[in-house]
Amino acid sequence: MLELGVDEMFAATDQNYEAERVKKVAAIIRQQRVETAEKLALAERETHHIEQNYGDATKVNTTEVDDQMETNAAVQQQKQLVALAVENQTILQNKQNRLDRLQASPYFGRIDIEENAQEQDSLYIGTASLVNDEDDFLIYDWRSPIAGIYYNGTLGQVSYETPMGQQQANLVRKRQFTIKDDQIVNMFDTSETIGDEILQQVLGEEASLYMQNIVATIQREQNDIIRNTDADVLVVQGVAGSGKTSAILQRVAYLLYHSRTKLDSDQIIMFSPNHLFSAYISQVLPSLGEKNMRQVTLHEFFSQRLEGLKVEDRFSRFEIDQVSFPAKTKEMRRYLESATIMQQIATEMTVVRPKLFFNDLYLDGEVIISAELMQQVYAATKEQNSLPEKILQTKNRLIRYLQRQVTAWAQSDWATEQLDLLSDSAYHDLIAGHTFNSAAAEQTFLCKKIAQRHLYPLYEALYNNYFIDFERQYLAVLDSVRPDKISAATWQARNRSVRQGFEKHQIQLSDVAPYLYLRDLITGGGQNRQIQYLFVDEMQDYSAAELLYLQHAFPTAKLTLLGDYAQDLFAANYQATNIIQTVKQLFPNKKIQIHELNNSYRSTIQITNFASALLQDHAPILAFNRPGPVPQLIVCPRLLDLNHQLSQECSRLIERYGMIAILTKTHEEAEQIFATLQVDAEVTLMTEKQRRLHRGVMIMPIYLAKGLEFDAVIGYNVSENSFHEEGDRQIIYTIASRAMHELLLLSLGEPSHLITSLPSDLYQRKLDVPIQK
Numbered sequence: 001m002l003e004l005g006v007d008e009m010f011a012a013t014d015q016n017y018e019a020e021r022v023k024k025v026a027a028i029i030r031q032q033r034v035e036t037a038e039k040l041a042l043a044e045r046e047t048h049h050i051e052q053n054y055g056d057a058t059k060v061n062t063t064e065v066d067d068q069m070e071t072n073a074a075v076q077q078q079k080q081l082v083a084l085a086v087e088n089q090t091i092l093q094n095k096q097n098r099l100d101r102l103q104a105s106p107y108f109g110r111i112d113i114e115e116n117a118q119e120q121d122s123l124y125i126g127t128a129s130l131v132n133d134e135d136d137f138l139i140y141d142w143r144s145p146i147a148g149i150y151y152n153g154t155l156g157q158v159s160y161e162t163p164m165g166q167q168q169a170n171l172v173r174k175r176q177f178t179i180k181d182d183q184i185v186n187m188f189d190t191s192e193t194i195g196d197e198i199l200q201q202v203l204g205e206e207a208s209l210y211m212q213n214i215v216a217t218i219q220r221e222q223n224d225i226i227r228n229t230d231a232d233v234l235v236v237q238g239v240a241g242s243g244k245t246s247a248i249l250q251r252v253a254y255l256l257y258h259s260r261t262k263l264d265s266d267q268i269i270m271f272s273p274n275h276l277f278s279a280y281i282s283q284v285l286p287s288l289g290e291k292n293m294r295q296v297t298l299h300e301f302f303s304q305r306l307e308g309l310k311v312e313d314r315f316s317r318f319e320i321d322q323v324s325f326p327a328k329t330k331e332m333r334r335y336l337e338s339a340t341i342m343q344q345i346a347t348e349m350t351v352v353r354p355k356l357f358f359n360d361l362y363l364d365g366e367v368i369i370s371a372e373l374m375q376q377v378y379a380a381t382k383e384q385n386s387l388p389e390k391i392l393q394t395k396n397r398l399i400r401y402l403q404r405q406v407t408a409w410a411q412s413d414w415a416t417e418q419l420d421l422l423s424d425s426a427y428h429d430l431i432a433g434h435t436f437n438s439a440a441a442e443q444t445f446l447c448k449k450i451a452q453r454h455l456y457p458l459y460e461a462l463y464n465n466y467f468i469d470f471e472r473q474y475l476a477v478l479d480s481v482r483p484d485k486i487s488a489a490t491w492q493a494r495n496r497s498v499r500q501g502f503e504k505h506q507i508q509l510s511d512v513a514p515y516l517y518l519r520d521l522i523t524g525g526g527q528n529r530q531i532q533y534l535f536v537d538e539m540q541d542y543s544a545a546e547l548l549y550l551q552h553a554f555p556t557a558k559l560t561l562l563g564d565y566a567q568d569l570f571a572a573n574y575q576a577t578n579i580i581q582t583v584k585q586l587f588p589n590k591k592i593q594i595h596e597l598n599n600s601y602r603s604t605i606q607i608t609n610f611a612s613a614l615l616q617d618h619a620p621i622l623a624f625n626r627p628g629p630v631p632q633l634i635v636c637p638r639l640l641d642l643n644h645q646l647s648q649e650c651s652r653l654i655e656r657y658g659m660i661a662i663l664t665k666t667h668e669e670a671e672q673i674f675a676t677l678q679v680d681a682e683v684t685l686m687t688e689k690q691r692r693l694h695r696g697v698m699i700m701p702i703y704l705a706k707g708l709e710f711d712a713v714i715g716y717n718v719s720e721n722s723f724h725e726e727g728d729r730q731i732i733y734t735i736a737s738r739a740m741h742e743l744l745l746l747s748l749g750e751p752s753h754l755i756t757s758l759p760s761d762l763y764q765r766k767l768d769v770p771i772q773k
């Protein structure tokens with residue numbers, strides 16, 4: 001057995017010592033892997049054996065009461081044994097996975113700390129802990145309290161959390177490694193938070209199909225976000241490429257570690273912008289040994305809650321907005337997506353007994369429970385009860401009324417007729433398991449069953465609250481809350497279109513949050529109290545009403561909201577977003593903590609400076625010092641030339657890089673390019689249905705590229721014609737900031753003034769494109 005003597009570990013600090021140490025640690029990992037593999041094989045055999053026994057134990061005689069009790073006890077015992085064996089197996093499997101990860105790269109950091117003059121410790125930080133047979137920590141998990149020093153501290157006095165409170169120490173060395181298997185590829189001493197060398201190297205790499213974890217190079221400001229456990233609402237406003245998504249994924253891993261006895265990955269939900277993004281980030285947590293949290297898009301979430309209604313999706317709406325977006329529509333959208341409408345709905349529903357609308361419940365064209373009866377029952381509910389309690393009372397009384405109806409139907413001639421018509425198999429189904437003393441008793445029983453079965457849809461309607469006419473209710477609310485800025489005629493016309501939408505089982509996106517909120521306030525439903533943490537990525541794409549609804553739907557969850565108001569693609573043309581301001585207004589009673597990230601890591605300094613200059617009234621983005629080519633603007637006079645240039649540039653870029661994206665404003669443009677692009681590489685037209693990224697050339701509208709990054713980006717047709725509105729600034733910014741190493745912008749004719757108004761040294765303009773015959 002290889003062991004590391006503690007003294008030996010502290011003695012030398014040079015390259016040889018570190019090289020030697022890695023080898024020794026790697027040997028210990030290998031040895032632990034062999035031992036764990038043996039234990040795991042044994043545990044698997046054990047589980048199999050117990051499962052087999054479990055089958056035998058349940059075959060015991062169950063006719064005698066005593067035997068039955070004995071059997072139950074045996075079954076319980078067997079169940080427990082199986083559960084224990086499975087748990088043991090899972091623990092070993094997790095250990096095995098952890099060792100596998102450590103074997104690929106045992107650690108990435110070392111800190112030397114002095115807690116007093118006599119005592120100095122060297123601690124190595126990796127993706128998981130490793131302990132030898134003497135219980136010495138050879139590697140500390142990056143999430144352990146003491147590892148916080150690695151990310152936070154510059155040399156000198158530092159403090160860290162311990163179970164006994166804050167502990168002070170003197171940080172005397174910080175060392176970074178890149179280790180592959182048991183070989184040190186790179187090693188630096190640094191006094192900075194995390195030195196630039198390793199970061200340079202990581203950021204200079206090619207784009208990958210899946211996002212990578214950043215634990216080796218987490219920056220101080222990101223670390224504060226990752227390790228925050230205080231805030232009810234943690235808000236991160238971060239420029240493009242500042243590591244917002246990376247930080248929250250490491251944050252999930254951190255939270256799962258920090259609260260491992262109380263928190264499970266199922267209790268964390270993340271709202272992501274689209275499925276491509278979900279797939280892109282899906283490997284980060286597993287690479288850190290954690291299960292993925294739940295992921296959902298807002299559209300999926302809304303659609304699940306509004307079964308039976310087709311919810312307008314944001315992408316289709318964006319496409320339609322590009323064709324026509326009248327001022328009146330903008331005004332209405334501003335109101336419908338505001339916190340004000342949500343507050344108005346809440347006010348309307350908290351009066352003592354709001355006027356409610358009910359649906360007649362029909363069966364075979366005949367009203368069985370009338371809306372009028374429902375009104376009477378509702379009117380008779382106790383005044384002092386809340387609205388959901390009144391609804392529950394109403395529902396229970398209506399269910400009792402329905403039960404009386406069932407009895408009446410069972411005693412009617414109709415039931416006897418139905419009985420005569422009953423097929424043999426239906427008859428046997430109904431009486432299965434029952435015996436009767438007389439034919440009359442059997443008949444009574446069967447008639448009751450027939451009536452119950454017949455009226456069951458009404459019971460379901462009552463149980464599921466279908467007896468409440470939510471659509472009419474919503475229309476009535478809309479009628480009463482018209483904002484002054486919108487004329488009565490315009491408002492009524494819109495309400496008519498909402499009604500027509502309901503008739504076709506459709507709902508516009510702006511109506512969803514207020515409609516769902518109204519429905520939940522009436523029924524008291526729609527709240528999930530299991531979720532403890534809710535993350536929203538790209539929060540600038542959520543309206544105030546939507547954020548309020550999410551808070552209402554997950555009342556016990558702590559929120560982490562991250563976004564970049566400069567990347568607001570969907571609402572930029574009708575409203576200015578100020579994330580921080582919005583959140584403060586939305587959650588006045590919550591403990592809000594705000595972090596701003598202004599350093600950008602994704603792109604070369606040239607691309608970041610170009611993107612930064614596009615933004616007005618924005619503090620400059622701090623570019624990471626990684627040089628590359630200056631962005632190019634290529635202007636073509638005709639479509640033919642543009643397409644030719646596109647194919648040429650794509651061919652050039654694909655020789656150099658693995659992942660290139662052509663980003664368009666709309667889906668239609670993406671389709672056109674896909675039809676004409678000629679390049680000797682795999683070309684994929686990305687749609688919402690695509691569930692993963694592809695190597696080669698990908699063509700997609702910018703809204704699908706949210707949160708993603710590519711080696712090189714070609715922004716397609718950034719002409720004045722297509723990008724003339726102020727809100728288009730955000731779109732060009734988002735396009736530009738997807739590029740890691742190279743950025744090209746192609747324009748058909750006059751390029752957008754948003755670009756040409758920038759200082760000319762930020763990009764290179766190419767005009768003399770060859771004209772195609």
Ligand SMILES: Nc1ncnc2c1ncn2[C@@H]1O[C@H](COP(=O)(O)OP(=O)(O)OP(=O)(O)O)[C@@H](O)[C@H]1O
Pocket residue numbers: 199202203212214217218219222238239240241242243244245246247564567601602706707708709737
């Ligand atoms: N501390 C870090 N160490 C290494 N790489 C980092 C670090 N922070 C960010 N990055 C890298 O920078 C890129 C951008 O990060 P990320 O996608 O998390 O940023 P973002 O703020 O969510 O971007 P956007 O808003 O533009 O989608 C990624 O490649 C990520 O790995």
